[in-house]
Amino acid sequence: MIDIEKLQHPDCIPDRQEIIELLSLQSPDDIERLRYSAEQLLLRLRGKEVYFRGLIEFSNVCSCDCYYCGIRRSNTDVLRYTLSKDQIVQSAVWCAQQGYGSVVLQSGERSDVASADFIEECILEIKDKTISQQLPEGLGITLSCGEQTEQVYQRWFDAGAHRYLLRIESSTPELFAVLHPPAQKLQPRIEALKALKKIGYKAGTGVMIGLPGQTIENLADDILFFRDIDADMIGMGPYIVHNATPMAHFQDEITAQSEMIFKLSQKMIAVTRLTLKNVNIAASTALQAMKEDGRETGLTFGANVIMPQVTPVEVRKNYLLYEGKPCLDENAEQCRTCLSLRVASVGRTIAYNNWGDRR
Numbered sequence: 001m002i003d004i005e006k007l008q009h010p011d012c013i014p015d016r017q018e019i020i021e022l023l024s025l026q027s028p029d030d031i032e033r034l035r036y037s038a039e040q041l042l043l044r045l046r047g048k049e050v051y052f053r054g055l056i057e058f059s060n061v062c063s064c065d066c067y068y069c070g071i072r073r074s075n076t077d078v079l080r081y082t083l084s085k086d087q088i089v090q091s092a093v094w095c096a097q098q099g100y101g102s103v104v105l106q107s108g109e110r111s112d113v114a115s116a117d118f119i120e121e122c123i124l125e126i127k128d129k130t131i132s133q134q135l136p137e138g139l140g141i142t143l144s145c146g147e148q149t150e151q152v153y154q155r156w157f158d159a160g161a162h163r164y165l166l167r168i169e170s171s172t173p174e175l176f177a178v179l180h181p182p183a184q185k186l187q188p189r190i191e192a193l194k195a196l197k198k199i200g201y202k203a204g205t206g207v208m209i210g211l212p213g214q215t216i217e218n219l220a221d222d223i224l225f226f227r228d229i230d231a232d233m234i235g236m237g238p239y240i241v242h243n244a245t246p247m248a249h250f251q252d253e254i255t256a257q258s259e260m261i262f263k264l265s266q267k268m269i270a271v272t273r274l275t276l277k278n279v280n281i282a283a284s285t286a287l288q289a290m291k292e293d294g295r296e297t298g299l300t301f302g303a304n305v306i307m308p309q310v311t312p313v314e315v316r317k318n319y320l321l322y323e324g325k326p327c328l329d330e331n332a333e334q335c336r337t338c339l340s341l342r343v344a345s346v347g348r349t350i351a352y353n354n355w356g357d358r359r
């Protein structure tokens with residue numbers, strides 16, 4: 001049996017077999033030891049602070065057709081929208097006024113010149129409007145706009161974005177292939193992550209947990225992938241079925257396993273913390289879709305980032321990646337208050353006016 005406590009040491013890294021063993025833990029006592037060790041390591045390396053990244057889902061227009069995703073191109077039930085530059089900038093300025101420190105601009109994937117130009121303009125204006133005494137370099141800007149060419153990534157970086165989220169979804173080629181149409185391949189996504197790192201972005205990636213056919217070994221390989229690519233940030237969450245997708249028929253199978261998938265998601269956070277040590281790990285919104293206190297539990301398993309919703313309420317219902325997405329009706333102010341209470345409820349504090357990058 002692996003000595004879980006020893007993994008609290010910053011130099012003690014579990015190997016693949018140990019990662020598999022940790023992810024397989026079942027008894028409440030063992031899971032509590034895992035949780036405690038991950039939390040202790042985080043507190044020692046990064047302290048109690050949780051970073052808020054205001055989430056602006058600025059467009060659901062997408063050219064991809066991922067089989068799991070509710071806003072896939074082929075879902076004609078979705079009302080497509082793109083916020084105006086003013087709406088995006090205003091939402092970002094609101095975040096700066098709240099002291100959030102950074103925002104995430106997330107959208108479907110598009111590869112046309114006009115959308116690349118539009119995003120560049122938004123970045124420039126957000127930077128211009130948010131430089132202040134509290135934020136001498138302006139808001140930290142994270143992008144999550146899919147796979148792009150290195151040139152586009154470079155332009156956005158030069159405009160002032162410095163973090164990029166691009167989940168690998170699964171690092172196992174066979175599993176990636178059953179989740180995506182043949183045109184979407186694993187290798188270009190890996191290359192995109194490498195391009196982001198080369199340019200100088202803080203790069204974030206992650207996977208969905210509980211995918212049909214996914215094994216503990218696959219998840220262990222995902223954690224090793226995060227390490228090998230030198231990810232700065234990790235965002236992971238449970239896979240949740242969306243009814244208007246080709247994977248809708250998995251609903252009963254996934255529902256029957258939902259307790260197990262939730263537990264596995266928490267264990268993934270803890271084992272990722274114990275393996276990657278000082279990275280930023282998000283307590284994803286999807287955790288809260290499964291359980292009311294899912295996000296704050298994620299914090300106690302070693303997560304240190306939360307993404308409060310700042311997408312204008314009137315379009316939020318059109319950005320449903322999965323069923324049961326929480327926080328659809330609360331405005332940005334209510335999301336702030338609610339999440340602040342949730343963070344405090346697990347004994348943690350919010351780091352205001354701080355980009356909160358991995359050091």
Ligand code: 5AD
Nearest residue numbers: 068069167238239240241242321322
């Ligand atoms: N369940 C859970 N997560 C999902 N995502 C997309 N669809 C789903 C789903 N049905 C996640 C993907 C994507 C991120 C923006 O949302 O991991 O990278």
